[in-house]
Amino acid sequence: MTxxxxxxxxxxxxxxxxxxxxxxxxYHLLDSLVVFCQIGDVVTxxxxxxxxxxxxxxxxxxxxxxxxxxxxxxxxxxxxxxITLEKNLPVASGIGGGSADAAAVLRALGTSPAGxxxxxxxxxxxxxxxxxxxxxxxxILDPLPALPPLHLVLVNPGRxxxxxxxxxxxPRRENPPMPDTLPDFPDxxxxxxxxxxxxxxxxxxAISLMPExxxxxxxxxxxxxxxxxxSGSGATCFGLFPDAARAQAxxxxxxxxxPSWWIAASGLAPAKG
Ligand code: C5P
Numbered sequence: 001m002t003x004x005x006x007x008x009x010x011x012x013x014x015x016x017x018x019x020x021x022x023x024x025x026x027y028h029l030l031d032s033l034v035v036f037c038q039i040g041d042v043v044t045x046x047x048x049x050x051x052x053x054x055x056x057x058x059x060x061x062x063x064x065x066x067x068x069x070x071x072x073x074x075x076x077x078x079x080x081x082x083i084t085l086e087k088n089l090p091v092a093s094g095i096g097g098g099s100a101d102a103a104a105v106l107r108a109l110g111t112s113p114a115g116x117x118x119x120x121x122x123x124x125x126x127x128x129x130x131x132x133x134x135x136x137x138x139x140i141l142d143p144l145p146a147l148p149p150l151h152l153v154l155v156n157p158g159r160x161x162x163x164x165x166x167x168x169x170x171p172r173r174e175n176p177p178m179p180d181t182l183p184d185f186p187d188x189x190x191x192x193x194x195x196x197x198x199x200x201x202x203x204x205x206a207i208s209l210m211p212e213x214x215x216x217x218x219x220x221x222x223x224x225x226x227x228x229x230x231s232g233s234g235a236t237c238f239g240l241f242p243d244a245a246r247a248q249a250x251x252x253x254x255x256x257x258x259p260s261w262w263i264a265a266s267g268l269a270p271a272k273g
């Protein structure tokens with residue numbers, strides 16, 4: 001078989017996620033700072049016919065799925081390709097998952113982002129793969145200037161969370177957006193100071209459905225994180241640490257105390273040249 005392309009599907013993180021309204025069709029309006037990590041899934045595409053093979057530590061999480069988003073992405077692109085998905089990230093966990101994988105397939109196929117939000121609200125931003133302010137339902141994308149290096153630890157308690165269920169549990173749907181104009185972030189202190197004034201509005205409703213999320217946030221705090229927050233609709237939480245050594249030490253300490261959790265240390269994905 002001729003190999004077409006191997007493409008990384010980096011984990012997506014919502015550093016902020018403000019829910020600012022709801023449309024009449026039930027979809028929510030968002031205002032979110034989205035970044036991408038060095039860790040992620042990997043898709044490999046070879047000549048067709050259309051098929052999907054899932055490997056990797058979280059492959060079993062997708063076994064019951066009827067129509068993976070990677071296959072829908074290939075159909076969207078109108079291409080017959082055999083896809084291998086190396087599933088390194090936990091499934092249904094607020095860090096991109098299916099959207100990141102679909103975006104990687106579309107990038108590998110050279111597809112334009114136009115219309116890809118029909119595959120999932122996060123697909124367009126995952127196609128960009130760069131720090132971005134995302135608004136609307138996920139289709140209004142403003143790239144951010146380069147961010148300072150961040151040292152992240154990601155923690156997932158080991159159970160998936162349904163995105164619609166979390167949105168349904170929101171106590172209020174009209175919440176303030178981020179400031180119209182974002183400040184510059186010359187260093188991590190400036191970024192973290194800004195993030196502290198922001199929120200993930202889905203965090204409280206997600207905790208009401210899965211209290212272990214609060215335990216993940218507490219574990220990151222206890223391990224010395226300067227800021228902790230849930231990503232997306234959960235359940236993955238992240239902590240920002242002052243340097244890579246302290247992030248690694250936190251990862252080790254949390255893993256020792258919570259051996260069943262998925263835990264990873266990562267920097268931000270390098271900006272594409
Ligand atoms: O687009 P995606 O498949 O990720 O969305 C999953 C579900 O999350 C939607 O069916 C909807 O219930 C909810 N959602 C929402 N508003 C958004 C994005 C998702 O209500 N902006």
